[in-house]
Structure formats: C-alpha cells, structure tokens
Amino acid sequence: MxxxxxxxxxxxxKLALVERF
Structure with a gap:
C-alpha cells in the first residue's frame, strides 16, 4: 500500500469536517 x-x-x-457540520 x-x-x-x-x-x-x-x-x-475534509469529509469529517463536512459531516460534522
């Protein structure tokens, strides 16, 4: 890998931030 x-x-x-909001 x-x-x-x-x-x-x-x-x-970024995904986590978007999901958090």
Missing part, C-alpha cells in the same frame, strides 16, 4: 497518505488524510479530514 504505497499511496499518498497525506492526500488521503486531507480528504478524510
């Missing part, structure tokens, strides 16, 4: 964890983390973070 050699994927850009940074991008995935950012994407998940």
């Amino acid at each position: 050699a994927k850009p964890t940074k991008q995935v983390y950012s994407f998940e973070f």
Whole structure:
C-alpha cells in the first residue's frame, strides 16, 4: 500500500469536517 497518505488524510479530514457540520 504505497499511496499518498497525506492526500488521503486531507480528504478524510475534509469529509469529517463536512459531516460534522
């Protein structure tokens, strides 16, 4: 699993923020 964890983390973070609101 050699994927850009940074991008995935950012994407998940954005989703979490949107879901929180």
